[in-house]
Amino acid sequence: MTRSFDVHRVRADFPILNLHVNGHPLTYLDNAATSQKPRTVLQALNNYYEQQNGNIHRGVHYLSQIATDAYDRARERVAHFLGVADPREIIFVRGATEGLNLVAHGLGEILLKPGDEILLTRMEHHANIVPWQIAAQRRGAKIVVADVTPEGTLDLEDFYRKLNPHTRVVGLVHASNALGTINPVEEIIRHAREVGAVVVLDGCQSAPHFPVNIPKLGCDFFVFSGHKVCGPTGIGVLWGKSDWLDRLPPYQTGGDMIAKVSFERGTTFREAPEKFEAGTPDIAGAIGLGAALDYLETLGADNLVTAEKALLDHVTPQLREVPGLKIIGDTKHKTSIVSFTLDGVHPHDIGTILDNDGIAVRAGHHCAQPLMDYYKIPGTARASFAFYNTTQEADALVASVRKISKMFA
Amino acid sequence: MSELSDLYQEIILDHNKRPRNFREIPSCTCVAEGNNPLCGDEVKVFVQLESEKITDVAFSGHGCAISRASASMMTAKTKGRTREEAREMSQAVRAMLLGPEVEPPRTLGDLVALSGVRKFPARIKCAVLPWHTLEAALDGESAVTTEE
Known part of the structure; x- marks a missing residue:
């Protein structure tokens, strides 16, 4: 038996999630690079x-x-x-x-x-x-x-x-x-x-x-x-x-x-x-x-899988609708990672502008250059979700990406 | 938002979208390749030197808006200059991006738009890379790596 999953209670276990970055609450979507640490680990x-x-x-x-x-x-x-x-x-x-x-x-x-x-x-x-x-x-x-x-x-x-x-x-x-x-x-x-x-x-x-x-x-x-x-x-x-x-x-x-x-x-x-x-x-x-x-x-493996799947299902269709956005690796069976390109915008510019909105993603080749070569792209912007992310954070990502798409149009 | 709009000024976005001299010069007198292994930016700078004068200069490669705009503006500014003048300009740009914050020399003109990267330490190397590569081409070196 695992306790029910309340994302706000879970977030309270992670001191770093209270940070503000560039005047915005931190939206940490670089979990595939490294995850944040709960207080019990510290x-x-x-x-x-x-x-x-x-x-x-x-x-x-x-x-x-x-x-x-x-x-x-x-x-x-x-x-x-x-x-x-x-x-x-x-x-x-x-x-x-x-x-x-x-x-x-x-x-x-x-x-x-x-x-x-x-x-x-x-x-x-x-x-x-x-x-x-x-x-x-x-x-x-x-x-x-x-x-x-x-x-x-x-x-x-x-x-x-x-x-x-x-x-x-x-x-x-x-x-x-x-x-x-x-x-x-x-x-x-x-x-x-x-x-x-x-x-x-x-x-x-x-x-x-x-x-x-x-x-x-x-x-x-x-x-x-x-x-x-x-x-x-x-x-x-x-x-x-x-x-x-x-x-x-x-x-x-x-x-x-x-x-x-x-x-x-x-x-x-x-x-x-x-x-x-x-x-x-x-x-x-x-x-x-x-x-x-x-x-x-303690959180329960099944709860984490469900929470991350819900975030992925929430953000993917919204991102797909952003003009010029292409999801790289748009497959059914995947972890909570959305890797994408925007027409005419280099991933590093996406990363810098998102960071300005307090949103942390990884931009670049993700230490997978042969894969980037296959898709003939220099890199992607990658948002990777963890169980402690919220749908509001996913929405903030989508809003910022929309803004970038307009800015470079 | 203001620091961000300093970085992505209209002129930068314009040079990113419509880069000037974005082509190769197959049999030019000097060529050098620059790359930034950290972010994967690659730029190749082609220079046609005729008795110390840059009669043509162009670039190819891929990179972010900052490195592309920097390279594009660089070619526009150095064409018609002497090797020495181009070197001096490059050093002035590098000083503007990397040195202590002072009023940049007037001679830089539009290039001052690049100074927006100062507030974004991770992006300074993107703006510097094309200039570093130009200097290498003028010095007769063939490859440079920039991680500054």
Whole structure:
């Protein structure tokens, strides 16, 4: 049972939403870039530094013990959030980018051989492109790119044509950060497994918006960033199947990841997750992330999905009617992202003018240049909604966009 | 609203909509490409120099209204000038956008409209990029990156 969803009560949990920007109440519609933080997360961070700060896994003293316990609980919290039974499969990283670099580097070392193929899609974020390009270069493997359709969905026919026994890795975005499109990942993963490919899912835009159950998805790796699920910046999660984590080499080395270090007898490593968490991790960040996931659970995942869907359904038809406006990625199955262009107006001008009205959106290529190239546009303006946004805020966006359309006409 | 209307003055909107000298000069004497990796603005500046005089200047590429208008006004203002005069003008524009706030020299004329970006720090680099690229072309460099 979850309590009923009252957006105004929810907004009261987010101190930053009271800000005024350029003389207007802040209308924060850049949630796909980073989400705002509820008070409970800020309190968890503060409480950690005021009451718990000690280094983990090394001291016998009181603070080291409680910090270790809190850090371990955060790991269990993340496992629960993803439907994962074994918390040791949860690796804390700096963000999704670091997670993807870790996996691409590791799979490059142990899996990729010359001639192997890495199948990516044209709607990947640069973070799920560049690490694979580097790995491919190092190992003589080849990047193959599956196309998208003009509507903004993955071209499945093209994808399956390019999926073959040489495909060793499939790198796939769960939901596109530039379009909002939710990919049919379960079906894709099934097909990928048939050819023996390892599937790496980028969950940056799925984890914040709808429930993710990893065993049900059947992927091999999954990453997401803490700061997009109402958690702090600097903390992210890599989940990997334990047999992969056993085989992957360490990514960074140093303290805390070793079993024994010796100049004479060589050095041995601990097992996952410690093997991948060299040095003092972002303890406060992990604890803050745990608090964020607690907060989202209290609100109820279904309530959040419903609220965001209502906002998307409210704003999309209104934006479609603005003269010269084109929605990029106008698909049925999407997260609460509206990416759009306005004839004769560069996205950065849209962004600047909206900001003048207190409205925060992202303008640009969204770290998805290959996708922008496909649509032959320099970028888009992207409004991305979160459950704490209101229909009034959506209306304010539409009014400002209408004004811009007139101004540049 | 007034800071915004300082930024998007009529003349800026006009040059954005109908950019002057928005074309390529295939076999010109100097050419340089400028890009701003942060926002993806790209501009290519073509200069035809004949015994130190700019007989033709044009630009291509894509960018926001500010960078497009800046490039368009730049070509209109520098055509017919000497290399040295164009350099001086470019330095005066950059000083107006990036330096301490002082009354801009009268010689800049319409270009003063660009000073509206001063209130929008994130957009200053958009106005500067074409000038930076022009200077590179005049100096015989082929590529510049602007993140100032």
